[in-house]
Amino acid sequence: MKRNGILGLLTDFGHESYQIGIMKAVIKNISSDIDIIDITHDIRPFDIEEGAFVLYKAALNFPGGSTFVTVIDWGVGTSRKAIVMRTKNDMMFVAPDNGVLTVIGKHFRVVEVREITNNEFLYSPVPSHTFHGRDIFAPVGAHLVLSTPIKAVGPLMDTYEVIRYEEGHFDSNIIKGKIIYVDHFGNIQTNISSNVVKDAGLVHNEVVKVKIGSKKFKMAFVETYGNVEEGKALLDIDSSGYLEISVNKGNAANVLKIQDKEEITISK
Amino acid sequence: MKRNGILGLLTDFGHESYQIGIMKAVIKNISSDIDIIDITHDIRPFDIEEGAFVLYKAALNFPGGSTFVTVIDWGVGTSRKAIVMRTKNDMMFVAPDNGVLTVIGKHFRVVEVREITNNEFLYSPVPSHTFHGRDIFAPVGAHLVLSTPIKAVGPLMDTYEVIRYEEGHFDSNIIKGKIIYVDHFGNIQTNISSNVVKDAGLVHNEVVKVKIGSKKFKMAFVETYGNVEEGKALLDIDSSGYLEISVNKGNAANVLKIQDKEEITISK
């Protein structure tokens, strides 16, 4: 399958960072035809888990043939490798080998992973010690979009780095999961997929017990926000297929006083 | 008139939201030739009034033939309709039918409004309950940019939702209006148009009485910031034709301790 011209960018640089502009200039200088799409640049600094999860939730909704460049890279300049992963749906992911492709690798079928060793695609023959986004990831991503064969980047790898990442699961009549992050609206994003909710037998409009950290709540599992009164908390499946906790026309994290990265359990 | 290839996006998702990237991937997958322009993604969550006003101030400066997708959508998944509005200047506005097109409808001449019922343009035949930006608004907007006739989206509507919105006016020797929002520089943006200022007979460099909430000030109505001393407050007409309160090289909202959404009156 041919590349589709789309290059998705995800970093923890901060949206205000001029380094994003530099990466785009490097890409556009390789080919003006590439459609660069910002996924987000506001992953919390160094939060590989959040980055890995958001990358997956975004990529799920990108068309096959898309290419991605991910730069969350606290190990820049050390011995960590730079890699490209190709998946069954013909997506390609260029990233540091630090676990940021863990969720992609878990859900999409991995066809091959290669180490980037060929310096012919790099911004300069010898990359800097502080900005591989410009020097390696952006230009390699751009060349892949232009249908450079993946094998040109370097040799196959037997394995790649993964972070400790366990999705929510249903066990002994309890759904157990974790809050990965809180979004702009205060919606609390969990790692509990709709399949787990189905396994647990939750039905719409059923009221369940929810425990987050040491706090306990009761709320309904509904189809959409408007199914509960304004200001009331609810559980629903978000647009990427994961359970979220929301408040209709409100900010769930504020209303429920929830921090992210807490454990969550749900039971009838 | 043909569409001009431009698709303006305005949401309350927050600039850091990966859902914006998903909408762009949906659009670019329909056609790589569409020029997507972010207007803003930082309308306050659910603030239909601010969104409606900013959409108008932006669209005023876009060329005829432009298409817009607006997603401020607390009613997603409920019975609220999805609509397209076409205006006399041949702009098209795709949005939830929740009042966010109120200011556009008031100022541009509305040619027709249609309900989106044809699912052939949607992201998937059955839209989700939580993300119509991806499922309905982005793909319909993209197809309209490609000159799909507006009548293909669905049937004509007799009316559309409007919010309570009254522009500033001149009455009994007083200009009465409202603060809609405070911008990045702390400039205080009112709903008082330059025509109202003209009706009131204000002339440049005239000092007037300004009352905001319960606070009273005197300041000059000037042509531009530099016409008063640094640190001094002033009134001027902004680049979209509305009265704003600014401080030369300063932050008016901080200096004057003003909240938005307050009433404002101006008199000689």
Added chain:
Amino acid sequence: MKRNGILGLLTDFGHESYQIGIMKAVIKNISSDIDIIDITHDIRPFDIEEGAFVLYKAALNFPGGSTFVTVIDWGVGTSRKAIVMRTKNDMMFVAPDNGVLTVIGKHFRVVEVREITNNEFLYSPVPSHTFHGRDIFAPVGAHLVLSTPIKAVGPLMDTYEVIRYEEGHFDSNIIKGKIIYVDHFGNIQTNISSNVVKDAGLVHNEVVKVKIGSKKFKMAFVETYGNVEEGKALLDIDSSGYLEISVNKGNAANVLKIQDKEEITISK
């Protein structure tokens, strides 16, 4: 040399500002083929020094033939001129004549500077008093990208405005410089170039004395963040060739309690 199709934008409007979208609509209406790249829109309001420095650090990494539009413009509507600067590497910079091109002018060789007086390229024949980004800078930048000859914009100028700007230097065994800004990661960005560090004879892994304002520290000058323990401060040369103070996997500004715009000295 021909223009390369790239138009870099740098402003202090704030990323949430719809005025950025208006500038892009003006540009795309002139030509859909222009590749607009956001450098940043979050320069602190009116901070000409930060803007001048970031513009240079970004432009350093853009390809020759690029065009830039910079709008940090507290003097809009006053008598300050609008200018275009062309540099030896065939870059062009459109900006208000208020010093924001000081660092570009210092480091790139200036070929010519012209005042924009020809109103044929403007958004409207008579520009507004509050938004020259839309009225002058964006459309002139777009026309230059389309290879309109620079001489068409207006007459040559003998000089242009500069701000007081002195780069870090090595003198009497001490490196003296200044903190220009703190970035998203808390990295402290100085105006001390790698050449000055070389003149001072600093070698990798050498521990030096650093004084910032009245605070004193000892830290190693290293090649990259990972060369010190997590949580430890370090000095390194950033990807644009300037000395920065960082903390490995941490936020240097928070850890060291540093404000920007402070003086810094480094000695053995």
